[in-house]
Amino acid sequence: MDADDTTPVPPPGCPAHGSGGRVPLYGPEFAADPQAYYGFLRHYGPAAPVELAPGVEATLVTDYATALQLLQDSGTFRKDARRWRAFNEGKVGPDSPVAPLLAYRPNCMFADGADHLRLRQAVTDSMARVDTRRLSRSTEQISGYLISQFGARGSADLLGDYAKQLPLFVFNELFGCPADIGDRVLFGISGMFDGVNADKATAVLFQAVGELVALKRSRPGDDVTSWLMQHQAALTDEEMVHQLALLLGAGAEPLRNLIGNTLHRLLTHDRYAREGGLIDEALDDTLWENPPMSNYAPHYPATDVEFAGRHLQAGDLVLVSFAAANTGPALQATRQAGSNRAHLAWSAGPHACPSKEPARHITVSAIENLFNHLPDLRLAVPEDSLSWRHGPFHRALAALPARFTPVQPVHGADRADGPAPERTPGGPAARPERVGRWSQFLNWLTR
Numbered sequence: 001m002d003a004d005d006t007t008p009v010p011p012p013g014c015p016a017h018g019s020g021g022r023v024p025l026y027g028p029e030f031a032a033d034p035q036a037y038y039g040f041l042r043h044y045g046p047a048a049p050v051e052l053a054p055g056v057e058a059t060l061v062t063d064y065a066t067a068l069q070l071l072q073d074s075g076t077f078r079k080d081a082r083r084w085r086a087f088n089e090g091k092v093g094p095d096s097p098v099a100p101l102l103a104y105r106p107n108c109m110f111a112d113g114a115d116h117l118r119l120r121q122a123v124t125d126s127m128a129r130v131d132t133r134r135l136s137r138s139t140e141q142i143s144g145y146l147i148s149q150f151g152a153r154g155s156a157d158l159l160g161d162y163a164k165q166l167p168l169f170v171f172n173e174l175f176g177c178p179a180d181i182g183d184r185v186l187f188g189i190s191g192m193f194d195g196v197n198a199d200k201a202t203a204v205l206f207q208a209v210g211e212l213v214a215l216k217r218s219r220p221g222d223d224v225t226s227w228l229m230q231h232q233a234a235l236t237d238e239e240m241v242h243q244l245a246l247l248l249g250a251g252a253e254p255l256r257n258l259i260g261n262t263l264h265r266l267l268t269h270d271r272y273a274r275e276g277g278l279i280d281e282a283l284d285d286t287l288w289e290n291p292p293m294s295n296y297a298p299h300y301p302a303t304d305v306e307f308a309g310r311h312l313q314a315g316d317l318v319l320v321s322f323a324a325a326n327t328g329p330a331l332q333a334t335r336q337a338g339s340n341r342a343h344l345a346w347s348a349g350p351h352a353c354p355s356k357e358p359a360r361h362i363t364v365s366a367i368e369n370l371f372n373h374l375p376d377l378r379l380a381v382p383e384d385s386l387s388w389r390h391g392p393f394h395r396a397l398a399a400l401p402a403r404f405t406p407v408q409p410v411h412g413a414d415r416a417d418g419p420a421p422e423r424t425p426g427g428p429a430a431r432p433e434r435v436g437r438w439s440q441f442l443n444w445l446t447r
């Protein structure tokens with residue numbers, strides 16, 4: 001699939017010069033202006049040759065109809081990453097920066113056929129049992145707690161202080177984590193995504209999730225972990241651990257970015273008034289134009305195949321650009337005709353996100369509650385000084401500095417002790433109310 005004579009010539013300054021015609025989707029240039037890249041990639045036709053990290057080659061589908069064709073053809077295109085030829089041949093190592101999101105794990109994201117159906121049914125049935133009123137209530141409580149940590153300052157980084165924290169706290173509640181396990185889940189997921197001590201963070205997460213599974217086997221509760229366990233799919237302990245780690249990981253990072261990107265839209269587009277209905281509209285516009293998962297849905301052809309004008313070998317890595325498909329010319333007419341949910345931000349086909357309703361719900365509640373408490377919220381820096389995190393898969397702000405009129409803490413106003421120090425997992429025991437962040441939230445809630 002190397003560039004041939006028909007390969008478009010990149011515009012001057014485009015880093016595709018000198019990389020064998022493959023367009024690199026990493027680094028600061030791509031993060032600064034991904035739409036310019038998608039515009040260029042469309043010159044190749046419905047699919048284009050890209051590089052996800054130095055030396056990691058892939059084919060990226062940028063056209064909507066072609067993307068749907070791929071996502072719905074699970075006979076030709078498989079999800080099981082043990083088929084990934086470049087990985088099997090050692091051309092991409094487990095230490096590659098893209099390996100954590102691409103290398104095989106035994107969970108529903110990397111399963112095909114009957115295995116996938118069984119694992120996924122357990123997830124969808126368990127998520128369907130989530131009570132939306134309870135979800136709203138806990139999102140509001142957690143939102144109130146986070147606002148109480150920065151409200152008196154009159155300024156905050158809405159990414160680091162809010163959008164990043166909220167999903168992790170909500171998940172601890174949804175999955176029924178007691179304080180000591182929840183603290184380690186928070187530590188593990190944050191570390192994995194921040195890439196700081198990622199190995200240790202992953203080990204802490206898997207250990208904590210393992211303990212949660214053991215706990216719920218002996219004392220089930222009214223939570224997603226127990227419902228997964230009680231499901232007729234009869235998941236083993238090992239399957240439970242991998243499913244839970246997937247749900248927490250696949251949920252927390254895109255949810256953070258959905259909250260962040262929707263807040264960004266609300267703060268940078270005057271036309272949205274800060275009311276419930278318009279938050280929904282800003283959320284949909286974000287899913288169309290700035291989806292949190294911008295390029296993903298890794299698939300591998302089962303055999304050699306001609307697809308979208310390209311020759312693919314069995315085991316070649318093919319991804320879908322949800323961001324390019326959503327914004328391409330083919331979809332503009334559909335969108336203008338009023339179909340507001342035809343976008344691919346949640347993917348499509350058998351592996352489409354099984355949690356879009358709870359994810360929407362958490363996002364809208366989190367944003368509504370924030371504007372209810374801080375009605376004059378505004379950007380603290382010029383829009384063009386905001387920076388976006390690098391990486392081929394996500395559309396994610398690095399920070400979202402904002403200002404507002406300072407407010408007194410919404411609950412627990414008597415507590416002037418500020419955030420408790422992070423507890424090092426396995427470190428010395430501390431006074432119960434001064435340990436990790438999940439414990440701190442639970443203390444705040446019961447005061």
Ligand code: HEM
Nearest residue numbers: 108109250251254255258293297345346347351353355359
């Ligand atoms: C409550 C939060 C969330 C949870 C628990 C969750 C969970 C999951 C799971 C388990 C899968 C794998 C499904 C399968 O392979 O059958 C998945 C896929 C996916 N999710 Fe979500 N998700 C959440 C939020 C989001 C958000 C906010 C977005 C972005 C708008 C998103 C976008 C996607 C996409 C694009 C896929 C397809 C990935 C692929 O095909 O490889 N998810 N999600």
